[in-house]
Amino acid sequence: MIKSYLQVQKSFFVLGLFLLIGGVHYSNQESIANPRKVEFFSTHQAPSETPLISQEKNVLLVGIKPYLGKEIINDQNSPSLKLVSNGKNLILKDADGVTRRAKEINIGWRAKQLLNPEVYVRQKIGPFASFESAERLANDLKDKGIESTIAHPFDWEVWVSADIAIPPSIKSTYQKIKVSKTVVPYLDGNDGKIALKGPISLHAPDGLRWENGIYLGPFSIQSDAYGSWTLVEHVPIERYLEGVVPHEIGASSPEAALAAQAVLARTWALANSHRFKVDGYNLCSDTQCQVYKSPANANLKIKTAIKKTAGKILTWDKEPINTVYHATNGGVMASVDEAWSINKVPYLQMRLDGPKRWTRSVDLPLSNEKYLKSFLFSKSEAFGSDHPLFRWERTIDSSQISKQLNQAQKVSSSFYPNKIEVLSRGSSGRVTSLKIDGKTGAEIFLQLDDIRRVLRQLPSTLFVVKEIKEGKWLFSGGGFGHGAGMSQSGAIELAKNGWTTKQILSHYYPKTKYGFLP
Numbered sequence: 001m002i003k004s005y006l007q008v009q010k011s012f013f014v015l016g017l018f019l020l021i022g023g024v025h026y027s028n029q030e031s032i033a034n035p036r037k038v039e040f041f042s043t044h045q046a047p048s049e050t051p052l053i054s055q056e057k058n059v060l061l062v063g064i065k066p067y068l069g070k071e072i073i074n075d076q077n078s079p080s081l082k083l084v085s086n087g088k089n090l091i092l093k094d095a096d097g098v099t100r101r102a103k104e105i106n107i108g109w110r111a112k113q114l115l116n117p118e119v120y121v122r123q124k125i126g127p128f129a130s131f132e133s134a135e136r137l138a139n140d141l142k143d144k145g146i147e148s149t150i151a152h153p154f155d156w157e158v159w160v161s162a163d164i165a166i167p168p169s170i171k172s173t174y175q176k177i178k179v180s181k182t183v184v185p186y187l188d189g190n191d192g193k194i195a196l197k198g199p200i201s202l203h204a205p206d207g208l209r210w211e212n213g214i215y216l217g218p219f220s221i222q223s224d225a226y227g228s229w230t231l232v233e234h235v236p237i238e239r240y241l242e243g244v245v246p247h248e249i250g251a252s253s254p255e256a257a258l259a260a261q262a263v264l265a266r267t268w269a270l271a272n273s274h275r276f277k278v279d280g281y282n283l284c285s286d287t288q289c290q291v292y293k294s295p296a297n298a299n300l301k302i303k304t305a306i307k308k309t310a311g312k313i314l315t316w317d318k319e320p321i322n323t324v325y326h327a328t329n330g331g332v333m334a335s336v337d338e339a340w341s342i343n344k345v346p347y348l349q350m351r352l353d354g355p356k357r358w359t360r361s362v363d364l365p366l367s368n369e370k371y372l373k374s375f376l377f378s379k380s381e382a383f384g385s386d387h388p389l390f391r392w393e394r395t396i397d398s399s400q401i402s403k404q405l406n407q408a409q410k411v412s413s414s415f416y417p418n419k420i421e422v423l424s425r426g427s428s429g430r431v432t433s434l435k436i437d438g439k440t441g442a443e444i445f446l447q448l449d450d451i452r453r454v455l456r457q458l459p460s461t462l463f464v465v466k467e468i469k470e471g472k473w474l475f476s477g478g479g480f481g482h483g484a485g486m487s488q489s490g491a492i493e494l495a496k497n498g499w500t501t502k503q504i505l506s507h508y509y510p511k512t513k514y515g516f517l518p
Helices: 002-016 131-143 237-249 255-271 300-308 369-377 398-407 450-454 488-496 501-508
Strands: 026-032 059-068 081-085 090-093 099-102 104-128 149-151 156-161 173-189 192-195 200-203 208-210 213-215 219-223 229-236 313-316 391-397 417-425 431-438 443-447 463-469 472-478 513-515
Touching: 059 237, 081 090, 090 104, 099 104, 099 173, 104 131, 131 149, 131 156, 229 237, 237 255, 237 300, 237 488, 255 300, 255 313, 255 488, 255 501, 369 417, 369 463, 369 472, 391 398, 398 417, 417 463, 443 450, 488 501, 501 513
Parallel strands: none
Antiparallel strands: 026 173, 059 229, 081 104, 081 208, 090 099, 090 200, 104 156, 104 173, 149 156, 173 192, 200 219, 208 213, 219 229, 313 513, 391 472, 417 431, 431 443, 463 472
């Protein structure tokens, strides 16, 4: 696994692990649904290659603070980046050789006008509720011979060159972006403001104090594809896991469950190291990736679980699998295509998650609403049923739904819903298509992960809905998360019952291979 991962990492740097020299200011933006034939332009600023600053093996580049300086793009003041050492002086160096050694370094942001404005033109497809859905579309385009770029300026988007014809069935927006200024960083200290030029490296011999923790780095401060900048940690994958495992499953979980989570997090990181390629790093540190916080807070129990599984992942056909996981599945595992618009895989299929004697008593399929109601409202013996969101209820009124649809750019502010209808369910009972009718006759359709992207109060898509009075709906459901792969609450219960790490992984990802990457 070590050699293979390093090869993947080197390839990633050769292909596109870059730092942009400066950010961009978006102005004079045009948006039309059907663009005419245009002269060829790049879709975004061409990045420049950056050197690898870490000497360790199996290094991930994790964005721990994105969109720095973004306010400058809109002619507003932007908070400075405050960097504080945990001991010895921090060492900062930019591309022009400007060096600062200090226990505290402040970086500010300012606008720099371009003498020759640049123009970028693209067709934007999206927004998408997840990277998975965006990647599915990008892969479909690739099958048609169309190259594209996956980006995350706010929501996930797919960018295609403006001179390429996109199939009419795919809705896109034409964007012409004139870049008239860049966002540039500067050192802000007692000796005035000193301009900095990317790539910027930062070494912290005793660690960097950041968000109630300590990060060892090294770090880079690099611009992204949207005009802002990102603080990136260059962290070895095994140390990265120390910052992921306790925040994803809980530090007090049984060792077998912690070890299972370590294997999944390692596999997921390897399989998703291209996620933020357009911005020059591998992964983010929030729920769009895996939650990553200070590795220094990991206790001995967590470190032991990670060490016992060092280098081990799950594979299918000698490739890392899609190790999605979630808090609790409500008693039934989802097929992966019920969560995202992606192809089915053999190891992520609908299955009841509990002891055999209980599963034999459940009426299937749960796509039948009568059987689903019985499943949701009957006593359950499913694994992980002690989770607080194993069963839940949410009441949402029309004004809330209208506001959320408007925020998601689905409707205008005048839209007022008067009917909600489930159009289709997957085999696990999860809603795959939801119809919302407006009083004026407009119809809105939400599908798959877009349902929870818009209706954020819903812990999952495993629910039934009814109108309890005019303009107010009751959603009754089960589970927290997409429901595919490992239920963390289920894994904890199984570990308490004596299951091994390998048994837990085999239960949630059947027929996959547990071991080192071939």
